Amino acid sequence: xxxxxxxxxxxxxxxxxxxxxxxxxxxxxxxxxxxxxxxxxxxxxxxxxxxxxxxxxxxxxxxxxxxxxxxxxxxxxxxxxxxxxxxxxxxxxxxxxxxxxxxxxxxxxxxxxxxxxxxxxxxxxxxxxxxxxxxxxxxxxxxxxxxxxxxxxxxxxxxxxxxxxxxxxxxxxxxxxxxxxxxxxxxxxxxxxxxxxxxxxxxxxxxxxxxxxxxxxxxxxxxxxxxxxxxxxxxxxxxxxxxxxxxxxxxxxxxxxxxxxxxxxxxxxxxxxxxxxxxxxxxxxxxxxxx
Ligand code: ADP
Ligand code: ZN
Numbered sequence: 444x445x446x447x448x449x450x451x452x453x454x455x456x457x458x459x460x461x462x463x464x465x466x467x468x469x470x471x472x473x474x475x476x477x478x479x480x481x482x483x484x485x486x487x488x489x490x491x492x493x494x495x496x497x498x499x500x501x502x503x504x505x506x507x508x509x510x511x512x513x514x515x516x517x518x519x520x521x522x523x524x525x526x527x528x529x530x531x532x533x534x535x536x537x538x539x540x541x542x543x544x545x546x547x548x549x550x551x552x553x554x555x556x557x558x559x560x561x562x563x564x565x566x567x568x569x570x571x572x573x574x575x576x577x578x579x580x581x582x583x584x585x586x587x588x589x590x591x592x593x594x595x596x597x598x599x600x601x602x603x604x605x606x607x608x609x610x611x612x613x614x615x616x617x618x619x620x621x622x623x624x625x626x627x628x629x630x631x632x633x634x635x636x637x638x639x640x641x642x643x644x645x646x647x648x649x650x651x652x653x654x655x656x657x658x659x660x661x662x663x664x665x666x667x668x669x670x671x672x673x674x675x676x677x678x679x680x681x682x683x684x685x686x687x688x689x690x691x692x693x694x695x696x697x698x699x700x701x702x703x704x705x706x707x708x709x710x711x712x713x714x715x716x717x718x719x720x721x722x723x724x725x726x727x728x729x730x731x732x733x734x
Contacts, residue, residue, distance in 0.1 A: 446732075447494035448724035449485060450547060451501035451530075453522060453574060456481060458488045461725030465558035467718060477524040478533070486537045498543035498727030500550025500720055501530065507545055507588050515544055541734065543727025547571070547720055548579030549586045551672065551713070553730070554723030556581045559714030561668040568666040569719070570595070572653065573673035576620040582664060596620040598659060603651045605644075606631075623652040625675050641680045650681055654688020657710060661689070661697060672713040686710055 445468075450457040452475065459470035469492075473484045489497065504520070506513045515531025531544050545553075552561075552569035561567035561581070569579040578595025580587040587593055597618045608631040612621030621627055628636035632645050639645045657669055671682065686706045693702060701709035713719040 444729075445492065445494050446725045446728040447489050447492065447497035448721050448728060449497065449499040449501070450550070450720040450724050451475075451499060452547065452720075453502050456485060457721055458485055459721050459725075460492055460494065461722060461728075463729060465554070465715070465722045465725060467721060467725070470721065475522070478528050478530065479524075482530070482533050486534070489538065494540065494728075496541040496543065496728040496732045497534065497538065498550065498724040498729070498731065499531065499534070500545055500547040500724040500727060503546050504591065504594075505530070505544075505546060507592055541728070541731035543724070543729075543731035545586055545727055546577065546579060546592050547723075548577040549581075549588075549592065550579070550723030550727050551719040552579030552581040552670070552723070553586055553726045554715055554719050554721075555668075555670050555713055557726045557729075558722055559719060560670050560711050562714070564667040566664070566666045567668040567670060568595075568657075568660050568664060569670045569672065569713075570653075570657070571673035572623060572625075572671065572675040574625055576624050576656075576673075578660070580664060580666075582666070595656065595660065596624075598656055600652050600655050603648050606648050619652060619656045623649055623675070625673075628675065636675055636678070639678075641678065646678060646681055646684060649675070649678075650684030650688050653681075654685050654692055657685065658689045658692035661693065661702065667701075669710040670713050670719075671710065672717075672719055676712055682710070682712065683707075 444463045448459045456473040460468045504518045506516045517525045517528045555561045565584045566582045571577045576596030610617030610621035611627040612618045715722050
């Protein structure tokens with residue numbers, strides 16, 4: 444089985460071909476430009492391939508309400524040309540096959556639930572902590588869409604007592620993304636996150652914010668696995684700090700072994716590594732075929 448996959452990001456589009464085992468056979472990367480020129484390259488790639496379905500996991504916000512006349516659109520974004528653009532419609536004009544369509548983080552959550560760290564589980568929460576913060580939610584075997592789609596990157600946070608950074612979110616200032624995404628790290632410390640030493644005080648503050656959001660999602664959704672991906676999570680010292688923050692915040696209240704004594708197996712980095720998004724798009728394509 445050959446399934447097309449698109450991981451559509453703000454800086455690059457990764458297109459690939461995968462199968463029902465989540466194995467990626469081939470991939471290309473296209474810099475994100477204006478929609479027509481970007482999608483012309485995406486379409487040209489798949490025209491050379493024999494695929495049975497295509498799954499798209501994309502940056503947003505997007506419309507994922509199948510009842511809406513704007514289903515398949517990118518809705519509001521500062522990216523030139525993409526606001527109110529019919530992304531899925533453009534793809535469908537070129538291929539008469541089933542299409543899966545969801546947010547990049549929902550795709551990653553589904554990929555992890557199908558082949559990765561949450562394999563065999565019927566729920567997980569997937570965070571990406573990168574240029575922005577995004578949250579994908581898989582609950583009782585379904586991706587959560589709701590009113591628009593979850594926007595867990597913008598939850599409000601309680602401020603760290605030693606942190607006077609005003610926050611970098613244009614909408615909320617000091618929301619989670621405003622305090623903890625890669626650009627926030629860079630703005631607060633005046634160097635790129637990747638250049639901060641492993642023992643820099645930045646990481647305790649970073650874990651403080653992520654730990655709050657993760658504790659809230661555990662209280663709200665009771666996921667069977669929490670997966671933390673994105674460029675910032677390449678900092679290996681961060682994960683144990685987040686474990687400690689989550690336990691501190693929950694303070695024994697959620698009396699599950701996963702939280703109390705096995706948190707290192709409960710809050711983890713992606714089992715699929717940097718392939719979570721692309722594999723997730725394959726999983727979306729597979730689901731579209733079964734629909
Ligand atoms: P995107 O979110 O654009 O899809 P990434 O998940 O790679 O891409 O996130 C990019 C962000 O992560 C940038 O802000 C970058 O500075 C930050 N970042 C990337 N690698 C590291 C690292 N090793 N340590 C800290 N921050 C990093
Ligand atoms: Zn925000």
